[in-house]
Amino acid sequence: MMNTDTTVLDNLIALNLDVKIWTARKKLTPADFGGAELPPEELASLGSKKICDPKELRIFGTLKARAVNLLDRTGVRFLGGWGIPEDKADEIVTELTSIRADFLNAKAQFLSRYDEAVKDWIVQHPGWENLIGSSSVSADYVRSRLDFRWQFFKLVPPTDNVVGHGLQNEMSELGGTLFDEVAKAASDTWKRCFEGKDKITHKALSPLRSIHSKLAGLTFVEPRVVPVVDLLDTAFNRVPKRGYIVGSALVMLQGVVSLLRDPATLVTHGQKMLDGQDSTEILAGLVADTIQPVPEEAPSKADFVPEQSTQHQIDSHGLW
Structure with a gap:
């Protein structure tokens, strides 16, 4: 980074x-x-x-x-x-x-x-x-x-590399700082809006849109910021415009928040998108490929039907 x-x-x-x-x-x-x-x-x-x-x-x-x-x-x-x-x-x-x-x-x-x-x-x-x-x-x-x-x-870097070393160190940490701040905001968003929920309102998207806005304004800081912004754009476009957000759309958003909470995984997926992987493929990996079998004594409240293959499925980290 x-x-x-x-x-x-x-x-x-x-x-x-x-x-x-x-x-x-x-x-x-x-x-x-x-x-x-x-x-x-x-x-x-x-x-x-x-x-x-x-x-x-x-x-x-x-x-x-x-x-x-x-x-x-x-x-x-x-x-x-x-x-x-x-x-x-x-x-x-x-x-x-x-x-x-x-x-x-x-x-x-x-x-x-x-x-x-x-x-x-x-x-x-x-x-x-x-x-x-x-x-x-x-x-x-x-x-x-x-x-x-x-x-x-307004900062102007010194022309002498030795004199400017301290500023270069600060510059080198900007991308890591940005992703760490996103992870902190995403963790707070998870606890307030997504944890334990089987449905959410569009109000729960507000903190995600704030994260998106922050990243969109700072795309020049780190090359892998741009694909993360694109990923969020794609996710927002796949959410129903009205009513409660449930089922596969909710699971997708839970996966997005989980991704944002982990800076290392976020950077990895950002790099994959820079290397050519489409954002829709990443999102497809956040939804189960098939309906998970549920024991008879614990019937499922909702069936999650994936929209695409889960070739690139990521670990849920126990979040769903």
């Missing part, structure tokens, strides 16, 4: 997400315990005290998670941030700008009642007024600790 072709950078733009969230915590000090004897610092360290209800700050973590989810859906982790398809940069900026607006609005609302929030926290913890009150900070300090920014970078 090595790809050190720096022309990938022609289509990739690096993004750093810089979100600061105040934790409402301060380090405990010996003075907080009224001079009580404490163990030496090399033996044990003091924890922290909360000077405001952490629930008041939950919205900021939620908004940061929204931004991270957006970037994970579109880009691939790269250089401590994300590698984003350059043609998606404007779209990303529009969505990040919307999230930032929500963040700044929440910040203004929190700061407008910050003093009241601290007082409420003190009331909720009678007997500890001094501990909380002596540690409170100003609203201006809190304002400086809440921020939402991002930076884009």
Whole structure:
């Protein structure tokens, strides 16, 4: 999965997400315990005290998670941030700008009642007024600790191979990182939408379409990404347009998700398609060649009739 072709950078733009969230915590000090004897610092360290209800700050973590989810859906982790398809940069900026607006609005609302929030926290913890009150900070300090920014970078590789070695290493891992991220998303999709199901709705296809969109935007990262995108296109086209998805169509999708969950197998099948194997052949291998015999005491709920030969059948890994 090595790809050190720096022309990938022609289509990739690096993004750093810089979100600061105040934790409402301060380090405990010996003075907080009224001079009580404490163990030496090399033996044990003091924890922290909360000077405001952490629930008041939950919205900021939620908004940061929204931004991270957006970037994970579109880009691939790269250089401590994300590698984003350059043609998606404007779209990303529009969505990040919307999230930032929500963040700044929440910040203004929190700061407008910050003093009241601290007082409420003190009331909720009678007997500890001094501990909380002596540690409170100003609203201006809190304002400086809440921020939402991002930076884009266009990378130009050094002409000296020795100097550029580190960047080449990062480039060589992009394809593997991308397939690993797809595997993680597919595993989550399996648990939420496919595990133990004998029928699903079209809503269950939404996370698969997100995976497809991510891969389609990053086809320049790794040659074997393109056939995986084609495989998903073929799978979507073979699903009925309306109603529940059951029978062989469901088994096919279960097989596709199983394939996506295994990066090594996914790369292998991507290479097979690059070598000429048709995506319909791959999909045919995900459905049993014949109806499996079922013991009389355990009748089957549905018969799965394959649409094609299973010459290239893959292991179900016990998923169906």
